[in-house]
Amino acid sequence: MSDHIYKRIEVVGTSKTSSDDAIRNAIRKTSDSVRGLRWFEVVELRGDIDGSDVAHWQATVRIGFRLEE
Template sequence: MSDNVYKIIEIVGSSTTSISDAIEKAVERAAATVHNLGWFEVKETRGHIENGRVAHYQVTLKIGFTLDDEGA
């Protein structure tokens, strides 16, 4: 295993379908602009209620990725 340097970003995913869907959408969107993604951690989960039912899920994620080597 080589020595690496990591960076952590925080993003929020949302979905009207499920918590899992909110997480997957957030990770897929991050992967479109950030490379070397390695892990995520759910930091916070929220939702919106309408007429006594869950209408919207919102999940805050920490996402870790490996920084490129210098000169790469």
């Protein structure tokens, strides 16, 4: 069994609906251009406030993927 090498990138996903959707949007869009996604971690969660409600969610996500051999 060979050892694997991983790389991680940081992206920001957004959503008007929820923090979960912001995370999923970040992963979904990243998977369009990066193969072999393996894990993620939420680095930061923030949002815009409109009046007294959350108007927009932003999730900064580190996504790890395995480099091809």
